[in-house]
Amino acid sequence: MQEYLSLVRHKGNLDLFMALELSFLSLARKRPLHLHVEGLRGTGKTSIIRSVKSVLPKIERIKGCKYNCDPQKPHCPLHKDREMVWDTEWIPMPFLEISHSAKVGTVVGTIDLEKLTNERPETALLPGTIAQAHRGIIFIDEINRLADTSPELTDVLLDVMGTKPGRLQIEEAGLPIVTIRVEVTVLAASNPDEEPGPLAEIRRQLADRFDFHVLMSRPDQVEDVLAVLKRQSKRIEKSIFLLDLDELDYEVVLEEDVLRELADLYVQFNLESLRGLEAWRDAVSVWMVRERLFGREFAGAIAAVAPLILQHRLDQRTFNRLMSRLTSQDKDEPPKGTGGESISEWTTVHTPQTVPLVKAEEDSSWWHRFLNPFSWVREVRASKMKAKPLRQLPESAYLWWQREWLS
Ligand SMILES: [Zn+2]
Numbered sequence: 001m002q003e004y005l006s007l008v009r010h011k012g013n014l015d016l017f018m019a020l021e022l023s024f025l026s027l028a029r030k031r032p033l034h035l036h037v038e039g040l041r042g043t044g045k046t047s048i049i050r051s052v053k054s055v056l057p058k059i060e061r062i063k064g065c066k067y068n069c070d071p072q073k074p075h076c077p078l079h080k081d082r083e084m085v086w087d088t089e090w091i092p093m094p095f096l097e098i099s100h101s102a103k104v105g106t107v108v109g110t111i112d113l114e115k116l117t118n119e120r121p122e123t124a125l126l127p128g129t130i131a132q133a134h135r136g137i138i139f140i141d142e143i144n145r146l147a148d149t150s151p152e153l154t155d156v157l158l159d160v161m162g163t164k165p166g167r168l169q170i171e172e173a174g175l176p177i178v179t180i181r182v183e184v185t186v187l188a189a190s191n192p193d194e195e196p197g198p199l200a201e202i203r204r205q206l207a208d209r210f211d212f213h214v215l216m217s218r219p220d221q222v223e224d225v226l227a228v229l230k231r232q233s234k235r236i237e238k239s240i241f242l243l244d245l246d247e248l249d250y251e252v253v254l255e256e257d258v259l260r261e262l263a264d265l266y267v268q269f270n271l272e273s274l275r276g277l278e279a280w281r282d283a284v285s286v287w288m289v290r291e292r293l294f295g296r297e298f299a300g301a302i303a304a305v306a307p308l309i310l311q312h313r314l315d316q317r318t319f320n321r322l323m324s325r326l327t328s329q330d331k332d333e334p335p336k337g338t339g340g341e342s343i344s345e346w347t348t349v350h351t352p353q354t355v356p357l358v359k360a361e362e363d364s365s366w367w368h369r370f371l372n373p374f375s376w377v378r379e380v381r382a383s384k385m386k387a388k389p390l391r392q393l394p395e396s397a398y399l400w401w402q403r404e405w406l407s
Contacts, residue, residue: 094136
């Protein structure tokens, strides 16, 4: 397995790395953000996701508990509601996969009929893959195929991803239904160009359950390809995965202004999915945590995470308009500290930490933006970066990663 920290990073896969870190950070704060990555075969999406396993921290659980009960907050049928001090152990944070041939029973769990006594049936449960991944990650490769061939497993996922934390229902004929709380992050990959097609067309509802959506592409720079060939990449020094788990458990209270801005965008752009809006809010807050963890003041969170949240939820045109609004100049109220240059606010969030963004260049033709709005935004930021000293620039997803990892 290639180790996560040493993988070659390039423009085509940076978003995936970013989304993985944000998603992990959110899991560490006990609020999973699910991630779906789409890309052509051979782009390396599966290898990147699997490499995360090499950097996951350990978690403490009640000794031997297959549900990974948190000693402070036991939730499983055997340990919950029992006031006592448990022996504990440290185990690697779970990273389990669900394959296409998996049966519902092994994924959800079954009841061990031999162990069943007259008491509570839930004590005779045999937890399935999802229950065993509690406080960790579930990975599903080619989720579009799974959605196509296994509607029952899809229903289970809808349930697990439908609320935060998720829930798992175990049903056995003649016995009461047992419901278990599960905090798992679902990571999934698919190739929309292969059978049976994009997930959104097979099971729209499931596609919407993913908070983050990333489109991945191949490297297009010779140097990046060369690095892949030589398997030589500089090991990165800064990553959420290099921090201790308890450092990540960080409280963030979003200011009224930030929430109001999100609400305003929701109404103005008819965003439809409230789930998407909540995911946006959560992503903004983990983004801010991450900035703080790396010793920076927050900047531009709303816009920086917008593509991850909205690309799969909006049509291209609306997405384009919304990104333009987030990156356009606020003429009435020029941002402070900009020396009167032609700049705009990266976001219109008026918090004390807001940092303005260099204004998007006018020379990008509209059809170019229309065809690929996000790459346009990135190109603008990248080209401006060369022209100005870094410290004068705002933080943004691309800039941040480029500075931290690509330079
Ligand atoms: Zn337990």
